[in-house]
Amino acid sequence: MLSLTACGGATEAADSPAAKYELVQSGVITAATQAEQPPFAITDAAGRPTGFAVDLMNEAAKRLDLKVQYKSTTLQGMLAGLSAGQYDIGVAGVGATAERKKQVAFTTPYYWGFTDVLTLKGGKETALPDFYGKRVGAVSGSVQEVFVNHEMGRAKLVKFKDQTALITQLLSGGIDAAVLGGASADAYVAKEPVRIAVKLESLQGSAFPMRKDADPRLLKDIDAQIDAMIDDGTYVKLYKKYFHDPVAADLIKERPNLAKQVMNTDLAPVQD
Structure with a gap:
C-alpha cells in the first residue's frame, strides 16, 4: 500500500479551518486512490499520486487548508475501505451509480465520459455483437463489469x-477485448497497440465517493471548491491537461457554471 501526503497547512489548532471537519485523522483527508487509472489517478516516476482526480482534490484541499494523505488500493478496496471508515474519500474516476450510492456518499460529478471496448489494433470488431463468445475483461467491481454483464451478456x-x-492480458492475447472508461481507454490508445472498437456514452458521471457518515460540511465544501475552480478557470486548465474531448452536456447539467467557461471553445459539447 502506497501512502503519500500532499497539500495543506502545517497545524490543526482548535480554531483552524482544518479542525472543523470530522475526519479519520484530524486536519488530514485520508484518501484512497489507485496506482494505475489514467488519466484520473496514476503514480508518477517519483512514486507520487497524480492525475486529473488527484489534481482536483489537491487543489480543493489546499483551498480548504487541509492536507491529503493518499493510500493506494484497488477500486473494490476503496469502496470497502470507505464503508469500513478507513478513508474519508476516494480519489479516482469512480462512477456514481445508484447501487454504489447505497454503500457510499458521492460529491456532484466532476467528469462525464464514455464507455469504450478496446481490442488490439488488428481487431475487426465494430459492434457489441461482434464479441459474442469472446473473452472480455473488466476491472472487478467497476461499472464496466456491470456493462459487460448487462450489455455484452453473451461474451465471457x-x-x-x-x-x-487488464491491459497486460489484452496485449498478451489472454483476453479478446477490455472494457474501460473512455478517458482511460484514450490514454492506453496513445501508448499501446490497441484500438477503440466500440464507444458508448456513459450512463453516469465520475464523482468522489465518501463515507456514508462523512461530515456533510466536507462534502459540501469540496463541491463548492470545485465550483470555484470552474468559475476561476482552474478546472478548465486541468481538464485540458488531461482530456481532448469536449465537456459532456450531462456534466454541464450537473455543474452549470461550466457552460460559460466552455462556450464558443473547442470544449463546448457536441450538438446532436
Whole structure:
C-alpha cells in the first residue's frame, strides 16, 4: 500500500479551518486512490499520486487548508475501505451509480465520459455483437463489469483487480477485448497497440465517493471548491491537461457554471 501526503497547512489548532471537519485523522483527508487509472489517478516516476482526480482534490484541499494523505488500493478496496471508515474519500474516476450510492456518499460529478471496448489494433470488431463468445475483461467491481454483464451478456466476462492486469492480458492475447472508461481507454490508445472498437456514452458521471457518515460540511465544501475552480478557470486548465474531448452536456447539467467557461471553445459539447 502506497501512502503519500500532499497539500495543506502545517497545524490543526482548535480554531483552524482544518479542525472543523470530522475526519479519520484530524486536519488530514485520508484518501484512497489507485496506482494505475489514467488519466484520473496514476503514480508518477517519483512514486507520487497524480492525475486529473488527484489534481482536483489537491487543489480543493489546499483551498480548504487541509492536507491529503493518499493510500493506494484497488477500486473494490476503496469502496470497502470507505464503508469500513478507513478513508474519508476516494480519489479516482469512480462512477456514481445508484447501487454504489447505497454503500457510499458521492460529491456532484466532476467528469462525464464514455464507455469504450478496446481490442488490439488488428481487431475487426465494430459492434457489441461482434464479441459474442469472446473473452472480455473488466476491472472487478467497476461499472464496466456491470456493462459487460448487462450489455455484452453473451461474451465471457474475465475480471481483473486493476487496469494494469487488464491491459497486460489484452496485449498478451489472454483476453479478446477490455472494457474501460473512455478517458482511460484514450490514454492506453496513445501508448499501446490497441484500438477503440466500440464507444458508448456513459450512463453516469465520475464523482468522489465518501463515507456514508462523512461530515456533510466536507462534502459540501469540496463541491463548492470545485465550483470555484470552474468559475476561476482552474478546472478548465486541468481538464485540458488531461482530456481532448469536449465537456459532456450531462456534466454541464450537473455543474452549470461550466457552460460559460466552455462556450464558443473547442470544449463546448457536441450538438446532436
